[in-house]
Amino acid sequence: MPALMGQLLIGLINGSFYALLSLGLAVIFGLLNIINFTHGAQYMLGAFVAWFLLNQLGLGYWWALAIVPVALAVFGMLIERLMLKHLYKLDHLYGLLLTFGLALMIEGLFTQRFGSAGMPYSMPGKLTGGYALGFMFLPTYRAWVIAASLAICLTTWFVIERTKLGSYLRAATENPSLVQAFGVNVPRMITLTYGFGVGLAGLAGVFAAPIYQVSPQMGSSLIIVVFAVVVIGGMGSIMGSIVTGFGLGVVEGLTKYFYPEASSTVIFVIMAIVLMIRPQGLFGQR
Amino acid sequence: MATEAKRAPVEGAPSLASRDELREARYHRNGSLVLFAVLLVAPALVYPVFLMKALCFALFACAFNLLIGYGGLLSFGHAMFLGMAGYLSAHAAKDWGFTPELAILAGTATATALGIVTGFIAIRRQGIYFAMITLALAQMVFFFCLQAPFTGGEDGIQGVPRGKLFGVLSLEPSLPMYYTVLAIFAFGFFLIHRIIHSPFGQVLKAIRDNEPRAISLGYRTERYKLAAFVMSAGLAGLAGATKAIVFQLASLTDVHWGMSGEVVLMTLVGGLGTVFGPVAGAFVLVAMESYLAELGAWVTVTQGAIFVVCVLAFRRGVIGELEAWLARRRKG
Numbered sequence: 001m002p003a004l005m006g007q008l009l010i011g012l013i014n015g016s017f018y019a020l021l022s023l024g025l026a027v028i029f030g031l032l033n034i035i036n037f038t039h040g041a042q043y044m045l046g047a048f049v050a051w052f053l054l055n056q057l058g059l060g061y062w063w064a065l066a067i068v069p070v071a072l073a074v075f076g077m078l079i080e081r082l083m084l085k086h087l088y089k090l091d092h093l094y095g096l097l098l099t100f101g102l103a104l105m106i107e108g109l110f111t112q113r114f115g116s117a118g119m120p121y122s123m124p125g126k127l128t129g130g131y132a133l134g135f136m137f138l139p140t141y142r143a144w145v146i147a148a149s150l151a152i153c154l155t156t157w158f159v160i161e162r163t164k165l166g167s168y169l170r171a172a173t174e175n176p177s178l179v180q181a182f183g184v185n186v187p188r189m190i191t192l193t194y195g196f197g198v199g200l201a202g203l204a205g206v207f208a209a210p211i212y213q214v215s216p217q218m219g220s221s222l223i224i225v226v227f228a229v230v231v232i233g234g235m236g237s238i239m240g241s242i243v244t245g246f247g248l249g250v251v252e253g254l255t256k257y258f259y260p261e262a263s264s265t266v267i268f269v270i271m272a273i274v275l276m277i278r279p280q281g282l283f284g285q286r
Numbered sequence: 287m288a289t290e291a292k293r294a295p296v297e298g299a300p301s302l303a304s305r306d307e308l309r310e311a312r313y314h315r316n317g318s319l320v321l322f323a324v325l326l327v328a329p330a331l332v333y334p335v336f337l338m339k340a341l342c343f344a345l346f347a348c349a350f351n352l353l354i355g356y357g358g359l360l361s362f363g364h365a366m367f368l369g370m371a372g373y374l375s376a377h378a379a380k381d382w383g384f385t386p387e388l389a390i391l392a393g394t395a396t397a398t399a400l401g402i403v404t405g406f407i408a409i410r411r412q413g414i415y416f417a418m419i420t421l422a423l424a425q426m427v428f429f430f431c432l433q434a435p436f437t438g439g440e441d442g443i444q445g446v447p448r449g450k451l452f453g454v455l456s457l458e459p460s461l462p463m464y465y466t467v468l469a470i471f472a473f474g475f476f477l478i479h480r481i482i483h484s485p486f487g488q489v490l491k492a493i494r495d496n497e498p499r500a501i502s503l504g505y506r507t508e509r510y511k512l513a514a515f516v517m518s519a520g521l522a523g524l525a526g527a528t529k530a531i532v533f534q535l536a537s538l539t540d541v542h543w544g545m546s547g548e549v550v551l552m553t554l555v556g557g558l559g560t561v562f563g564p565v566a567g568a569f570v571l572v573a574m575e576s577y578l579a580e581l582g583a584w585v586t587v588t589q590g591a592i593f594v595v596c597v598l599a600f601r602r603g604v605i606g607e608l609e610a611w612l613a614r615r616r617k618g
Binding site: 090094107225261 | 362408411413414417584593
């Protein structure tokens with residue numbers, strides 16, 4: 001029982017990262033029509049910036065939570081203004097290729113500087129320890145990550161689906177030129193949206209830093225799984241990517257308990273099955 | 287149909303279209319003659335191991351280009367065919383005692399079968415989704431190769447014997463090996479040439495340019511796309527199987543997503559959808575990697591930078607730009 005619960009917990013943790021990252025991908029794709037391959041590298045950058053803040057400037061976890069998303073968002077907006085902007089009129093595949101190239105550059109530079117070995121990031125003092133629940137031990141930090149990502153995901157959903165700002169965003173996703181004709185500055189909205197998505201990736205990186213080792217490769221393998229998650233969910237709905245993210249994390253955790261050999265491939269197998277039955281994805285529209 | 291029309295005797299002045307077609311055919315023929323003449327004498331001037339590596343990657347890139355350049359499908363998982371075929375060919379040569387040609391055949395057949403399965407799943411979506419799906423499927427194959435007992439995990443399959451071609455000609459010295467690789471490359475290159483210029487290739491191009499229209503003309507487009515995917519997978523497998531025999535090694539590098547990215551880069555640098563572009567791109571990148579090998583991760587950084595530059599400013603690639611320049615000169 002404790003082992004099963006432990007794997008479920010790990011599944012929920014992984015699920016919160018899948019949800020945060022696929023949410024960012026979906027928001028970016030909705031408006032920019034670009035699959036942001038740099039997302040994994042930006043998540044890794046988030047963890048590294050948090051590490052720098054702690055080890056070079058002595059600014060701890062809570063500072064990192066505030067600074068990193070903003071720093072990454074600014075970085076993302078620079079990328080959008082300098083590069084992605086030129087690709088909107090071309091085939092969407094060029095956006096994928098460009099962001100793939102950026103991911104290689106960022107990952108290569110960090111591997112060159114820090115090597116492949118991971119660096120530990122110490123857990124923030126208030127979040128160490130845990131609760132004995134009788135059937136399992138719940139580390140405080142993990143509970144915090146799950147709760148915080150769930151809160152962020154739901155807030156994002158609320159803002160996009162239930163507020164005035166979100167309605168502009170959804171309208172621009174449907175028909176950018178019409179929205180522009182109504183006097184909304186769509187190019188600026190695109191820049192801010194990309195910045196927001198990248199900021200989310202950076203935030204996920206900060207969450208990940210105390211759990212996983214901070215290493216240059218931490219993003220690339222994760223992003224491929226997140227792509228599979230996105231294909232399974234379909235990028236049509238915000239809630240869809242949140243539910244699929246958490247759900248697949250749990251499924252992966254359960255597989256790790258019942259049939260560990262398949263745990264690294266189970267999400268890809270589910271993707272193949274979903275594609276056979278419902279090619280547009282669980283929550284996607286044709 | 288198209289080939290018949292080309293061969294029919296032309297009465298009076300040929301139309302513009304057929305003159306362009308004839309010019310293109312002439313350009314392809316002359317270009318291929320020059321390419322193979324150079325490759326025949328190249329081992330006298332260049333290190334054969336470098337040439338063999340470049341030729342394997344050139345065939346790999348040509349196979350990839352068949353899919354993106356003529357089918358409009360960007361696969362981000364072609365490493366699975368290269369790597370899987372490599373493993374099978376290495377395993378067959380080392381543990382089953384196959385002669386090299388049979389080992390290569392076994393590897394190619396495996397990649398083709400894998401192409402049928404993965405193609406069947408992947409062609410259900412297009413564009414960006416197709417790229418993500420192939421990437422995910424390739425990652426699944428990567429984990430399979432990491433865990434399966436016969437692949438040797440992190441070590442790979444080492445010390446694969448090159449053996450004797452047809453049980454007669456030893457491939458241990460580099461010259462017989464080089465000319466075998468060249469023959470395999472030539473076979474693949476001309477097969478792709480035939481595919482592109484066949485009626486099948488014309489339909490493929492029609493689907494690439496306007497799929498709804500091809501459907502309304504009565505073509506079962508998903509069958510054409512699957513066929514193109516399987517052919518591309520098989521040829522990529524041929525490259526991988528050959529590479530494993532040449533370097534006597536099959537390893538995880540060849541199934542890793544980095545390899546899928548590399549073949550995209552080769553084709554992009556040389557020129558998407560051009561006949562000679564993938565070959566040029568493969569030579570450029572293999573050369574770059576051998577010169578920068580000591581610089582470690584800087585290779586990755588450089589590759590990333592080339593991607594960015596190509597996408598932003600150089601989308602036609604080396605050969606594509608050259609062809610465009612020649613066309614402008616002819617007109618101007």
